[in-house]
């Protein structure tokens with residue numbers, strides 16, 4: 077009789093990040109991987125035009141808005157599976173939320189809106205490209221230099 081052992085998965089080290097828009101009208105905190113290894117740049121119609129570079133929030137329960145909700149505006153389009161949030165004053169897109177079949181509820185924070193990172197730390201963040209224009213978010217698009 078064999079007994080299957082449950083593999084022990086150690087979660088990567090986490091950090092509570094503060095994310096804010098350009099003017100400070102929108103600010104939130106959320107827990108993400110300390111090393112930010114899951115960042116991605118997508119070629120979908122929205123990410124392409126806004127040059128979004130995002131990272132998933134690890135624990136959605138840690139998402140805490142620190143500024144009034146009325147400072148934020150929401151934009152949804154097409155399938156309406158992803159809500160894009162941006163500051164009503166400066167227009168900076170700070171995060172996205174949605175519920176994706178096969179993935180579940182998610183929050184993506186704009187990496188460029190992270191506070192307290194040096195330019196060197198930003199330049200060392202690993203990221204991958206996502207082929208969102210073809211709804212293949214797990215695949216790398218054929219062309220990436222412009223993303």
Ligand SMILES: [Zn+2]
Pocket residue numbers: 097098099100101102163164165166167168
């Ligand atoms: Zn703003």
